[in-house]
Amino acid sequence: xxxxxxxxxxxxxxxxxxxxxxxxxxxxxxxxxxxxGVARNTxxxxxxxxxxxRVLQTRQGDGTYVTSxxxxxxxxxxxxxxxxxxxxxxxxxxHVRRILEAEATALAATRIPDADLAHLGxxxxxxxxxxxxxxxxxxxxxxxxQDFHSLIASHCGNAVxxxxxxxxxxxxxxxxxxxGMSDPEAVQRTLREHRAVHRALLARDADxxxxxxxxxxxxxxxxxSGSRPFAGxxxxxx
Amino acid sequence: xxxxxxxxxxxxxxxxxxxxxxxxxxxxxxxxxxxxGVARNTxxxxxxxxxxxRVLQTRQGDGTYVTSxxxxxxxxxxxxxxxxxxxxxxxxxxHVRRILEAEATALAATRIPDADLAHLGxxxxxxxxxxxxxxxxxxxxxxxxQDFHSLIASHCGNAVxxxxxxxxxxxxxxxxxxxGMSDPEAVQRTLREHRAVHRALLARDADxxxxxxxxxxxxxxxxxSGSRPFAGxxxxxx
DNA sequence: CGAGTCATATTCATCGGATCAATCATGGAG
DNA sequence: CTCCATGATTGATCCGATGAATATGACTCG
Numbered sequence: 001x002x003x004x005x006x007x008x009x010x011x012x013x014x015x016x017x018x019x020x021x022x023x024x025x026x027x028x029x030x031x032x033x034x035x036x037g038v039a040r041n042t043x044x045x046x047x048x049x050x051x052x053x054r055v056l057q058t059r060q061g062d063g064t065y066v067t068s069x070x071x072x073x074x075x076x077x078x079x080x081x082x083x084x085x086x087x088x089x090x091x092x093x094x095h096v097r098r099i100l101e102a103e104a105t106a107l108a109a110t111r112i113p114d115a116d117l118a119h120l121g122x123x124x125x126x127x128x129x130x131x132x133x134x135x136x137x138x139x140x141x142x143x144x145x146q147d148f149h150s151l152i153a154s155h156c157g158n159a160v161x162x163x164x165x166x167x168x169x170x171x172x173x174x175x176x177x178x179x180g181m182s183d184p185e186a187v188q189r190t191l192r193e194h195r196a197v198h199r200a201l202l203a204r205d206a207d208x209x210x211x212x213x214x215x216x217x218x219x220x221x222x223x224x225s226g227s228r229p230f231a232g233x234x235x236x237x238x
Numbered sequence: 239x240x241x242x243x244x245x246x247x248x249x250x251x252x253x254x255x256x257x258x259x260x261x262x263x264x265x266x267x268x269x270x271x272x273x274x275g276v277a278r279n280t281x282x283x284x285x286x287x288x289x290x291x292r293v294l295q296t297r298q299g300d301g302t303y304v305t306s307x308x309x310x311x312x313x314x315x316x317x318x319x320x321x322x323x324x325x326x327x328x329x330x331x332x333h334v335r336r337i338l339e340a341e342a343t344a345l346a347a348t349r350i351p352d353a354d355l356a357h358l359g360x361x362x363x364x365x366x367x368x369x370x371x372x373x374x375x376x377x378x379x380x381x382x383x384q385d386f387h388s389l390i391a392s393h394c395g396n397a398v399x400x401x402x403x404x405x406x407x408x409x410x411x412x413x414x415x416x417x418g419m420s421d422p423e424a425v426q427r428t429l430r431e432h433r434a435v436h437r438a439l440l441a442r443d444a445d446x447x448x449x450x451x452x453x454x455x456x457x458x459x460x461x462x463s464g465s466r467p468f469a470g471x472x473x474x475x476x
Numbered sequence: 477c478g479a480g481t482c483a484t485a486t487t488c489a490t491c492g493g494a495t496c497a498a499t500c501a502t503g504g505a506g
Numbered sequence: 507c508t509c510c511a512t513g514a515t516t517g518a519t520c521c522g523a524t525g526a527a528t529a530t531g532a533c534t535c536g
Binding site for chain 3: 266267268282296297298299300301302
């Protein structure tokens with residue numbers, strides 16, 4: 001195994017063993033490099049890898065710190081994975097999202113505060129006020145959609161579950177889904193499904209919430225796979 | 239944003255845009271560095287970060303290549319996240335695993351080939367033959383456990399789902415779970431649950447398989463949270 | 477002519493050092 | 507005591523050099 005890989009694993013193990021704790025400052029580059037027996041430049045590449053996976057964080061002029069290591073932070077690299085598989089694996093990601101989101105919505109039914117339920121209603125109101133005749137403001141719709149699902153997931157009582165859902169469909173995927181809804185009717189149907197989920201949550205009915213959430217994601221899956229094979233096949237060219 | 243972050247995102251975007259495809263060779267370090275307008279060492283740190291997330295792969299003396307980008311490859315960094323949260327968030331990871339594994343097992347009930355069903359039976363036979371009286375071979379049990387669940391998940395027909403499940407509990411987590419089973423009875427119970435899942439799969443009964451899989455993971459959750467608060471609290475010392 | 481072998485070139489891996497930039501700590505001025 | 511300037515600390519970026527692994531092409535031998 002390469003020197004850098006070894007350095008990465010050593011630092012990882014120091015964290016797993018509790019030798020390095022969240023928020024703690026690491027030794028300065030020069031010192032840590034000597035401690036691990038590698039050159040400073042080599043250590044930097046190891047640290048850089050851990051920064052990329054949100055394990056470490058550096059502040060120039062100050063030092064290098066261990067992040068909070070919270071699941072939502074560490075799992076947010078997954079959205080890139082989802083983005084890469086726009087073409088082939090989008091359906092598989094959506095299927096996982098359907099499974100998780102159904103359960104998370106059911107869990108949220110008995111956990112989400114009234115204030116946030118009201119806020120969900122506001123989001124739906126805002127989405128429905130957007131003009132859907134000719135020019136659909138996809139950017140705004142995507143943002144509202146993301147807020148809607150994100151707010152529900154965040155109240156499922158499980159931070160890991162919420163984080164995985166959040167990252168199961170990255171920005172690119174979500175944007176593409178809404179962009180595919182050139183048909184205003186499809187947009188309306190999606191908003192109706194959101195309403196149904198909201199009503200189930202208002203009734204604090206976990207089973208109904210689960211069903212409507214699953215149905216909603218399933219609708220997206222089917223609209224992607226079956227309906228319009230013409231949508232966006234730009235092939236491989238530029 | 240830093241120079242390196244920019245370089246990372248640029249390469250990422252090149253992949254998302256299809257400019258770089260799986261298996262394709264990147265320009266040599268010197269050339270790519272000039273193309274991105276950074277020093278070679280800086281580019282190396284960007285490449286190193288992408289290597290850490292399994293997006294790129296280098297072969298000394300040959301070049302740098304884009305990996306297959308398959309979900310199981312890209313998602314396997316998640317196991318480290320699970321390993322980090324041994325103490326606090328183990329239950330939350332297990333809950334997600336329960337949700338996903340129940341569904342994956344149900345899906346596998348109608349998809350797994352007969353040959354693999356037989357192989358599952360062999361794994362269970364082998365586990366039951368292990369002596370459980372005094373010295374429990376945890377390493378072997380962990381390996382068999384991992385093989386059992388992994389084989390089922392791999393036949394759910396969804397590579398993303400299988401990959402997420404696979405990484406939802408890393409090696410460290412799984413080892414700790416089994417190590418916690420100092421009671422031979424707990425081991426026996428776990429093996430009985432495996433048998434139940436296997437029987438449901440043999441009967442090609444998706445509903446039964448889903449229930450038994452969920453119950454199995456739930457049992458692990460409950461044994462971790464409720465039963466023995468004395469287990470392994472070595473605190474923060476060495 | 478074909479297969480195996482070896483020298484060479486290419487490429488990444490690692491290292492050490494140099495310079496710049498951001499932040500912090502210290503001490504003095506008001 | 508507060509505010510600000512200055513130097514010290516630390517990471518960011520860059521450059522160049524050497525080592526190690528691989529591929530490529532030429533060469534030899536059968």
